[in-house]
Amino acid sequence: MKFKTEEELLNFTKNIIGKKFIDIDTQKLLATNKKDKGILGKVVETGFYGYELNSNPEADFGELGIELKVSGFKTNKNSTISAKERLVLSMIDYSEIIDEEFEFSKLIFKNKKILIIWYEYDYENKDNYGEFVIKHYQLYNMGVDEEVLKNDFNIIKSKVLKGEAHLLSEGDTSYLGACTKGAKGTDTKTQPKSNILAKPRAFSLKNGYITGILRSIDISSQVLAKYKTAQEYIYEKLKPYIGMTQKEIWEQVSGIVFKEGDAIPKNLNKMISDRIIGKDKELGKIDDVFNKVIYEIKNLPVDKDNYPLERLSFKNLHLEAFEYEWNDSEWKDYFEEISFIVITYEGSKKSKNGERVLKDVKNISFTQEDIDLFGKSYNMVREAIKSKDISKLPYPKSYENQILEIAPKGVKGDDAYNNFFKGNKTCFMMDKDFVSSKIN
Structure with a gap:
């Protein structure tokens, strides 16, 4: 026809x-x-x-x-x-x-x-x-x-x-x-x-x-994409504040001054991002690039050599997400397409929250070799679920060159590993050496 x-x-x-x-x-x-x-x-x-x-x-x-x-x-x-x-x-x-x-x-x-x-x-x-x-x-x-x-x-x-x-x-x-x-x-x-x-x-x-x-x-009217990447937008917004401490940035964007002895919110980095970049749900209305990319914005404290002071964590693990073989899994699709936009704050293990300095905005994506290694950890979780044996989970340092490990995500005392089959108290985290190699 x-x-x-x-x-x-x-x-x-x-x-x-x-x-x-x-x-x-x-x-x-x-x-x-x-x-x-x-x-x-x-x-x-x-x-x-x-x-x-x-x-x-x-x-x-x-x-x-x-x-x-x-x-x-x-x-x-x-x-x-x-x-x-x-x-x-x-x-x-x-x-x-x-x-x-x-x-x-x-x-x-x-x-x-x-x-x-x-x-x-x-x-x-x-x-x-x-x-x-x-x-x-x-x-x-x-x-x-x-x-x-x-x-x-x-x-x-x-x-x-x-x-x-x-x-x-x-x-x-x-x-x-x-x-x-x-x-x-x-x-x-x-x-x-x-x-x-x-x-x-x-x-x-x-x-x-x-x-x-x-x-x-x-949708009859759409916001046009003014930026070519999500990272470009975020960097442009944060650029004027690079070199300032968290407290200095917050005081400038909110007008709220932290006084001696004030408790510093644990989520201060997120509060700063929401004010300067926009809240997650608002970004699609600001620039269309956010409607059409798979991304996550992460705030990460690093030392002077860009070595992470914390591990990068992901969403909680749900047992039903491991139903499929790795090549057909949603996790594989996720890691193949995701871009992590990492906002780094420089400090040290001794530096207090609020005193770290905004350093840079980095983009992390993954090679095929990385994806294959992620698959190894995924398959370990899948095998643990099939056998109902938590000893088979990919704990930190479970195998050579491991970059994806399972870790508790919740409050202390949750006993996340032993309660793995009872709830969503665990998540994937990335090895700090691996993250360092990416952002450097």
């Missing part, structure tokens, strides 16, 4: 809302590919739009320059919706990208405009994709966020030019990721500027970005 205009295509696409994939599977593709998520795009392409299966490098609706993508979303406990996973676009050719400019790249040639068909991921029918229901459709133009995407493209290109394709990480960029691709985790390919083999990777729109696009379906 050929469409002469975007309007004609979208008017036809309205008819897909409410259908299950099994309803439009005219070629019975689901019968032989019940667990292949990639098959859903083929079902829509053949069964709804009447196209033949192809791997044509041109856009699916070539006459309109529009690419078709089918993607899932999930409903969260707080009733918000989020994309189920990143949206994979096209493979990165390491030999070609070094000579490409973003505006004329194969990436933009094929994906400038994307028609996204959204289905609701049904956990009760997770092994029967045919029962998933299509709920929304959306025409997305990459030109809306061109400056951010171009910056991301050039970050990826720069690493390949430096012979560092093997060090690419999804956390390096804001919206456009370089996700690993390959039938096996051991797959590798050559790169032009180094003899080191690199994992095959594809351009992808990151999960956080796709979630932002999904949530914009019913």
Whole structure:
């Protein structure tokens, strides 16, 4: 079926809302590919739009320059919706990208405009994709966020030019990721500027970005992204205060002066961040970059050599989050895409809260080697849960080169380890030597 205009295509696409994939599977593709998520795009392409299966490098609706993508979303406990996973676009050719400019790249040639068909991921029918229901459709133009995407493209290109394709990480960029691709985790390919083999990777729109696009379906007006990265915004806001103590900063931004003997709030760093940067829930209204990236802002005390005085901790562990194998887990997706924006305050073990000096803003993202090591700790937690044996948990120094460990998160006396199966009193923390290597 050929469409002469975007309007004609979208008017036809309205008819897909409410259908299950099994309803439009005219070629019975689901019968032989019940667990292949990639098959859903083929079902829509053949069964709804009447196209033949192809791997044509041109856009699916070539006459309109529009690419078709089918993607899932999930409903969260707080009733918000989020994309189920990143949206994979096209493979990165390491030999070609070094000579490409973003505006004329194969990436933009094929994906400038994307028609996204959204289905609701049904956990009760997770092994029967045919029962998933299509709920929304959306025409997305990459030109809306061109400056951010171009910056991301050039970050990826720069690493390949430096012979560092093997060090690419999804956390390096804001919206456009370089996700690993390959039938096996051991797959590798050559790169032009180094003899080191690199994992095959594809351009992808990151999960956080796709979630932002999904949530914009019913939003008539959006805040534009003025910054290319979340770190850039945060640094610009904090820059005038670098070199000042926590108390000096708080007195300047709040007008409240700490007197001799006053108790200094334990969360003073967070109070400062909220005043200068904005509260977490407000950031998306300040700059759109915060709606479309997966990030966490961390305040970290360090010594003069940038060595952490505390470990970096994460959200509490929930047993149900370890149901899946590492490669299919939410934790793996989290570490692949997350950017930790670390606000460092210099002091010493003897320095009191309030006396530490604002030093810098650092960004931490993870290499494939880091991700593999995270997986080892994840699998130890998973094995402990399966065997109901807490001795198998990844305690600090459980194995060589360990960077992710389990630790109590709560008040003293919680006996978090022994109560691991009774509540959410433990969390992942990062080894301080590892964090030091990242921020240095």
